[in-house]
Amino acid sequence: MSTAEISAKNVGMVYRDRKGQEITALQDVSFDIEKGEFISLLGPSGCGKTTLLRIIADLLAPTSGEISIGGETPAQARKKLKYGMVFQSPVLYDWRTVRENVRLPLQIMHLSRAEQESRISEMLELVGLTSFANHYPKQLSGGMQQRVGIARALAIQPDILLMDEPFSALDEFTKEKLHNDLLHIWRKTNKTIVFVTHSIAEAVYLSDRVFVLSPHPGRLTAIEPITLTRPRTDSMRNSEQFFELVGRIRNDFEGGSI
Amino acid sequence: MKARTQTLRWRMLSVLLPVAFLVLIIALLQTKAIHQIFGFTTAQLPLPTQICTQFARNLDKIVENGWTTVSVALLGLILGSFLGFLSAAIASVKPRIFQGMLPLLVAINSISVVAMAPIMNRWFESSFCAKAAVVTIACIGAMSVNAYKGMNDLPVFSRDLMYSYAASDSVQFFFLQLPNCLPRLFVGLRTNVVTAMISAIISEFFSTESQGLGYMIKTSLKIGNQKVLGWAYIIAAAAVSIFIYFVITLIERRALKERSR
Numbered sequence: 001m002s003t004a005e006i007s008a009k010n011v012g013m014v015y016r017d018r019k020g021q022e023i024t025a026l027q028d029v030s031f032d033i034e035k036g037e038f039i040s041l042l043g044p045s046g047c048g049k050t051t052l053l054r055i056i057a058d059l060l061a062p063t064s065g066e067i068s069i070g071g072e073t074p075a076q077a078r079k080k081l082k083y084g085m086v087f088q089s090p091v092l093y094d095w096r097t098v099r100e101n102v103r104l105p106l107q108i109m110h111l112s113r114a115e116q117e118s119r120i121s122e123m124l125e126l127v128g129l130t131s132f133a134n135h136y137p138k139q140l141s142g143g144m145q146q147r148v149g150i151a152r153a154l155a156i157q158p159d160i161l162l163m164d165e166p167f168s169a170l171d172e173f174t175k176e177k178l179h180n181d182l183l184h185i186w187r188k189t190n191k192t193i194v195f196v197t198h199s200i201a202e203a204v205y206l207s208d209r210v211f212v213l214s215p216h217p218g219r220l221t222a223i224e225p226i227t228l229t230r231p232r233t234d235s236m237r238n239s240e241q242f243f244e245l246v247g248r249i250r251n252d253f254e255g256g257s258i
Numbered sequence: 259m260k261a262r263t264q265t266l267r268w269r270m271l272s273v274l275l276p277v278a279f280l281v282l283i284i285a286l287l288q289t290k291a292i293h294q295i296f297g298f299t300t301a302q303l304p305l306p307t308q309i310c311t312q313f314a315r316n317l318d319k320i321v322e323n324g325w326t327t328v329s330v331a332l333l334g335l336i337l338g339s340f341l342g343f344l345s346a347a348i349a350s351v352k353p354r355i356f357q358g359m360l361p362l363l364v365a366i367n368s369i370s371v372v373a374m375a376p377i378m379n380r381w382f383e384s385s386f387c388a389k390a391a392v393v394t395i396a397c398i399g400a401m402s403v404n405a406y407k408g409m410n411d412l413p414v415f416s417r418d419l420m421y422s423y424a425a426s427d428s429v430q431f432f433f434l435q436l437p438n439c440l441p442r443l444f445v446g447l448r449t450n451v452v453t454a455m456i457s458a459i460i461s462e463f464f465s466t467e468s469q470g471l472g473y474m475i476k477t478s479l480k481i482g483n484q485k486v487l488g489w490a491y492i493i494a495a496a497a498v499s500i501f502i503y504f505v506i507t508l509i510e511r512r513a514l515k516e517r518s519r
Contacts, residue, residue, distance in 0.1 A: 059418055078424060085422040087415040094517050095437050104433065108423050136516055156423070 004032035004068075005192045006056060007161065011065035013051055013218075024217035027063070031220060033213060035159075038186060039244045040203035040210045042249070049196045050164055050218055052256045056194060057162050069160070077160075081109065084153030084191070086163040090145040092137035098124070098148050099133040105156045113208025122153035128186055143174040147181065154189060161186075161193045167202070176234065179205055183232055204245045205232055212252045222252040304486045313490040320494050327471040328498055330386065331458035334393020335450050341394065342401025342446065345366075349402075349433045350409040350435055351427050367399035371457045375464035385467040389458060396457040397450045402447035408439025443515070444510040451506060471495045 002111065026048040033039050033180060041049040050234055054060040056067055058074035069077035076250040089174045092101050102123055106116040124130045127147040137145055146166055167175045183206065186193055197203050204226055212222040226245060236242050284306050286292050293303060300308070312318065345363065349356030374392050382388040412434060420430045462472025471491050478488030 057418075057422060059421060078422060081422075081424065083422050085419060087418065089414055091413055091415045091419050093413075093416075093434070093437065095440070097516075105423050108425055108429055108433065138517075 002033070005035040005037070006033040006072055006194070007031070007068045008052075008056075009065050009068075011052070011055060011062045011067060013060070014063045015049065015053065026055075026062070027217040027219045029218075029220045031223065033192060033194065034191055036190050038183075038195065038208045040195045040197055040207040041213060042197055042200060042203040042210050043213035043218075044198060044215055044253075046215040046218070047213040048215070049198075049213050052193060052213070053162055053164050053196050053219065055086060056160075081105075082159045083159045084158035085162065086146070086149050086153050086166045088165045088168060090137070090142075090149040091147055092148055092199050094137050095138055097134050098129060098140070100172075101137065101148055102152045102155050105152060109156065109202055119155050119157075123155045126154070126188065127151045127181065136185060141174070142170050143178055146170065146178065150182070150185065153192070154185070159192060161191045163193065163195045165196050165198070168198070176237075180234070182206065182234075187231065192257070200246050200249050201237070201242075204228070204242060204249065205237060210249060212249060216251060222249075223250065224249050260443055262488065275348050278502060294374075296494040301485065304489050308486050309489045309493060312486045313493065316487060316490065320490060323474050324494050324498060325488060327455070327458050327462065327495070328502075330389045330461070331393055331454040332388045332502075334458065335397055335447075335454040337390070338394040338397025338454070339401040339447060339450055342398040342403075343405045345398070345402045345408075346405035346409055346439075347431070349406055349464070351431060356406075363399060363402060366395055369395075371396060371460045372464075378461070378468060379464060385465045389461040389465055392461040393454050393457045396453050399447040400453060401443075401446035404442040404449070405439050408442030409435040411461050411496055429470075441514055442450070444506065444514070447506050448503060451503045452499060455502075 008029055008031050011026060011029040012024070013025045015025055018021055021028055029048075029052060041052055043049045051060060055062050056069075056074060058078040067074050069082060072080075093104065096104065099120055102120045103116055106119060111119070120133075121130070127150055129144060129147055129151065132140060132144065137148070140148070149166070150161075170178065179202065183194075194205060195203075205228075207226050210224045210226060211220055212224060213219065214221045215231055224245070228239075228241060228245070276382075287303070288306050290300075290305070292298070293300065345356070345359060349359065371392055374395060375388075378388040378391045379385070382391060409431075416434055416438075417430070420434055423429075424435070459470070459472035459475070462470035463476050465473060468477075471494060475488050475491045475495070478484040478491060
């Protein structure tokens with residue numbers, strides 16, 4: 001019995017397109033993710049990284065192989081609300097204030113009003129949006145909206161945070177700030193994080209290990225441990241070690257480029 | 259500050275422009291400019307002052323008949339919109355049922371009021387019910403289509419989010435689909451205000467009862483010395499439509515205030 005939080009064994013995903021031709025989105029993917037790890041799924045579009053995340057999240061069922069979430073199936077884990085999801089767009093409801101958006105999953109969970117309030121203030125504090133609690137999503141910047149999304153995902157107190165290119169729509173400066181915010185949140189909450197990205201630098205800066213995925217067919221071609229010390233700081237982005245890691249991962253992709 | 263004065267200016271313009279346009283039309287009618295261009299006599303197209311005089315002289319009759327029409331239109335508007343909403347809600351939760359209902363909805367929508375009114379007269383003994391039934395049926399389609407769109411044109415990933423909360427169909431409906439369709443409900447309602455007034459008036463053409471704006475327009479326009487009165491009734495019908503439309507727009511602004519910030 002492995003102690004892994006997330007464990008994949010020979011996971012494969014085959015689609016049929018409209019002409020009835022088989023397309024292999026994922027082939028024979030196996031890995032173990034330990035509790036509290038920060039893992040990035042890195043690769044160009046078409047490598048199946050989002051597909052893999054959606055399989056872990058029980059949003060898709062693999063056509064072969066299996067995923068185990070601490071001994072349970074993804075469906076069981078999802079129904080126990082073990083996943084906090086953060087998507088490419090913040091998916092905030094524009095008829096609800098920041099506070100009410102974070103409240104949404106807590107209402108669905110039928111938590112007591114007092115419990116809702118305490119979790120909301122804790123989460124807004126964590127993402128630094130306490131003073132924006134009564135704002136509507138449209139009044140916030142893209143970066144702030146995504147922070148609300150993270151607060152909402154963490155409010156259900158999940159074991160695992162699944163993030164699908166959450167910062168891809170943001171500008172470089174906001175993105176770098178949110179990297180530090182996310183690492184701070186991760187350190188405080190000890191969640192296991194699976195983070196999908198197509199940016200090598202982003203993956204290196206954030207992760208404990210980077211899962212390198214290559215396309216056609218999508219498969220796991222390398223697992224790169226990131227040896228940068230914690231906590232990560234902005235100055236590391238210019239360090240030789242950082243560039244070395246980025247270079248090595250770039251070489252993991254076939255032909256040395258993506 | 260600058261932006262605020264600008265929006266204020268826009269708001270004033272959005273009121274002033276329609277008013278100015280209305281005044282212009284009235285002036286063109288009163289000075290007989292339009293009559294000269296199209297070669298109309300005042301018997302064919304009465305002057306605004308003539309219509310106003312008739313309006314004032316017959317105010318009690320206009321109010322009485324107007325109320326008859328409005329009560330029919332409002333009842334039908336509410337019932338029809340509710341049924342349209344209900345069909346959309348069923349369709350959103352159980353798509354298969356909707357696929358069976360869809361041809362029926364299309365069929366109902368394509369029956370014109372002219373055909374429906376005489377049929378409803380035979381179905382219902384009370385002419386009030388017959389007229390309200392016509393309006394109800396006429397109002398189902400627009401609301402159904404709009405509500406369905408609002409319940410199913412959801413923000414990207416919002417269904418995935420609900421799925422990750424293991425939310426049931428009913429939770430998804432009340433927390434996501436229902437609030438999401440609110441703006442569309444108002445689109446449906448506003449469309450239905452016009453539909454309701456028109457179908458109420460036309461159904462009065464066929465009614466067994468001799469009252470309502472529709473009946474009065476039809477009979478007045480036929481009788482030589484009452485033609486101007488017919489125009490007064492037409493103006494009344496238009497004014498009532500605009501008023502109800504305006505009230506719904508006000509409610510809409512209140513209800514959707516937070517979303518438009």
